[in-house]
Amino acid sequence: MTIATISLPLGKAIPEKPHAISVQIPTWSDMCGMGRGDIQIMEALRNGYPRTFIHKDVQELSRACQSRFLSSPGKILLFPDPKSAQACKSYIISSDIHKNEAISSKSVSIFAIETGESQPTIMHAGKPPGPTTIWAIAFPEESAKVGAQFWRLTGTGISSRLAENCLRDVESMQRVDRPVKRFYSAMSAVHPVYQTICARIAYLMERASTGTPRSLAVRPSDVFLYPSGMSAIYHVQQMLLKWRGLETVVIGFPYELTIKMVETYGPSFKFYSLGTDEQIDEFEIYLDTKARSGSMIQAVWCECPSNPLLYTVDLERIRKLADKYGFVLVVDETIGSFANVDVLGVADIVVTSLSKSFNGYADLLAGSVTLNPNYCYYGALKTCLKEDYTNNLYIDDAIQLERNSRNFLERAAKMNDTAECIVDYLSPFASDPSSVVNAVHYPKTGQSTQRYRSRMRQATDEFTPGYGCLFTVDFDTIDASRAFFDSLDVRKGPSLGANITLAQPYVQMVLQKEKKWAASHGLRETIVRVSVGLEDKHVVLQSVKNAHMMAEKTKGTHAL
Template sequence: MMDAIPPESDDVGETIPPMTAHAVSVSLPTWKANVAYEEGEEWVLSRMKTGYPRSVLLAFGIYSAKSPRFFIHKEIEAFAIAIAEKYGKLGERAMLFPSHVIASRCVEFFFHQVPELVQQHIRILDLVPATEKARSEELALLSPKVSAVLYPGTEFKTAKAFWQHSGDGISSRRAEYCYHLFKKGDLVESSTPGEGSRFCKGPRRYQRKTSIDSSGPRDGSTKVTEGHDPTQFVEERFGRNLDLSMTVNAKLAVRRRIAGSLTADVGLPEALALHKDERSLRSVAGFSEDDVYLYPCGMSAIFNSHRNLMAIRGPLKSIVYGFPYIDTLKIVEKFGPGCLFYGFGSSEELDDLEKRLIGGERFLALFTEFPGNPQLRSPDLERIRKLADQYDFCVVIDETVGNFLNVHVLPYGDVVVSSLTKIFSGDSNVMGGSLVLNPKGKWYTQLKQRWDYDYEDNHWAEDSIVLERNSRDFVSRIERINSNAEAICDVLRADSRVKQVYYPKHSPTRPFYDKCRTPTGGYGGLLSATFHSKQDAAAFFDNLDSAKGPSLGTNFTLSSPYVILAHYWELDWCESWGVEPDLIRFSVGLEETSKLVKTFRDALDCIPNSG
């Protein structure tokens, strides 16, 4: 029998932002809704219109029978079901990837994890445009192809592990486009398996040439016309009908923004013309956009960093330093010989590492975040760099939370990765990731050669164009968000009902952050807080008038009971590393500061008086 639907659940499962077909967050507006999701209650699961695409809603690698949930965008899921129904055997499922090469890695993972599988049990199906549809003015801009791994449905756990940890599945926009072709019979099985490099013009709605600036203002103030599907309206107005001939330039502009050599908030033609007159904010000699690589998402950038480092240096153990985004830990555990985990990110742990190195232990790389999530602690990058140079391991830094406008970490890393889905985009409607190589790094020559040989650009054209437009005002948004986050931090720190506030400015690791802070940089838009009891935390969260769901770096304030949502089935493990189960994380947005302050104070006033 279905659980009764609580009255506060009106927004449960709604996309964040609302009416956005490719939203990357989902509304879980109450503490009860978050717990109910994790425990699989039907009143939540049945209402999910979307989910966080990188499975933050999955219990991060904890494959308990109690937590079978695994969110794949509904467009991707429908496409996968249709492929399995047409080409699969009884009981088979399909997992979709943008290239044969990536699908082959998934197959290799299957055989590593489930050795008893035989070749007949798992195979790759390459879908490409039909021959008569393959000639197009759009050339290679779209490359509407998909490689499906067909596998026994009983092995879904293995398939989802690769999809989740690698980050290399297809995007929802690619799925939408290719599924449309598939249903018309214009996307067919390749006659040359593994080739899949032909192109087509695509559905008629993409053929109209429009300006990428024609989608209107960000405030969304235009009225929806009667009889027009509201979700379709929002997506069309904010990114669907795009001039795909602009893809190459859009990707170049995105790479230049990541390189720090393009900061102006102007249209694409002006942006590309301005580039030569701007100096890179990265401030590393010899650095350019040629050292920047785009990936489908931030997780893909991390996964491919680890994979390529092993290809260069062999299958050595890695180090994960600081409490991480958990998929990073799972990658080095599942796709290599294991790792040394330092979950506190403390000086004492670096002391232990140094003793191991002196004793002869050797490692592939050290993976760390700057600052970490959700406690916003900053690692001692200077000391890590010295150890890396002395004992020959690479340093991979995830700068997603800090972002390069606030912190300059490239001199300390061999590889710097980031999720562009977050603050770089801000609009919560597109995914992307970046990877940057340090031209002054000790391993640069080997890394550059490897990436030039191995790299595939699988960032879908439509996603690239949306990402370029979203990121134009990146600089001004960061400044506003920095300021708002500090104001909220001050409100929380001043209230005795709050147990502890985590923010780089007030962290014991602030000296390490300040050493990397740029001259105009702030302390970022992410902070967390704990309360004196679970009841207090729930009362505050339920009464906080903000969007509530997974992800971070949105232009609007987004809150979540992060540990409950991300680690529900491993709360004791989190506590063993000093991360409290009832911690609430806030990604602060662009709202008017005074209104935002009032919103948080009002929620604090809803905490019941103790005693």
């Protein structure tokens, strides 16, 4: 029995569905080319992660809008609400960010587009109240790269399902000065699917909690839904800037978003990207120095555990510092997931990419923000978040998300088991000097294991928590990494937490142009990240064994 995916061609959507959020990039060479932006690789893509590669339906709708509504050459980006479109305009014209390359405000326009009596692609009770409205931002072609960067780093663009729906009524599109309320926003107030998702998340956040009992439980009204995980992060940061407008500190986020986060999300960020004890010592000294001068920070962001090195920072210590110095602690638990870890004992705010394990089928983007009612800033944060909140999770995506997440715990259990089985096989090689395996990064192994375990939920008859679906293997040489990746018979592409196994040489694809920066933050270019799926664990394990055997054959051929 084999997974038989090595022959899957470059650029093929994975999974093979209309709204897939990953894409097959089958070889090490292809991944490097993708990271560099090589034209021949980019032109071969028929799909991609929607924030990085704009979905074909969104592209088609954008072209139709450009043809209909632009009198001169230019580009259009489409958003589900006017605030997101305005934020994109502010980014494009910002001289603080783009210096001399910034364009004038007069060259950028925002307008609403309505289609006729569109029906959602997934039918549900009741008729949608009126036409669909989306917002377009039009700008010169010279700013296309900058606009795409905003789309990628904020995750606020329209959904592929919304675009698909609009294309059904593309002939009825018209530019309007006074748009009506778009149907899916109005539906969000009455359609039960949103309440169902929020209630499910609230239940999972409180299920089998760790540590001492909490005074107050998370309610569905404490959960806010967004059209992507990055949109959830973006809106929380915007809310924090509105609330306090102070410095934000990032601890243990050593990945590509930190490079542009300062420019996109607002001023004044400080990074401790490895999150080691020594860095937290430095951070505490920094906090004390600021306090002595009468100043403070607004928030600290952490992951549990981190992507892609699966490291868990000392969240308990950071919580104590939050209480002492009066800042908010935001934790992204996407990698650990609602199933395995409970971060409400430390976090004021929990952000999650629902696109990953919660959804589980790699066919939509969604995100959530959960506010913890047990900390002192809860009331102020909830008031501030609600003031500007718009539910932009498209109704069709919400309905699909609710369906997909029904078996979340069942899927999480299987992926926990498969990943642990494979890591148990690989880990001994990391301590063997004769092996090409340099390290295996996984919450069960390494220096931060006890910190992760302190956040694990209690075991119940329903579910036994584990270490998640993700692990990262580091090899001694590029040759060994390449041999392992090219021989690994699984799907090759971005994203994680899907029902299918996905592998990616993380630095080669994500940080190809920033390798020195990545290395300075502990990310070697020899790492291969693997997210296991729901395939038979013995089949996946055998594929890993075969790939590992090929990697070992490179021993002594070339030094890194």
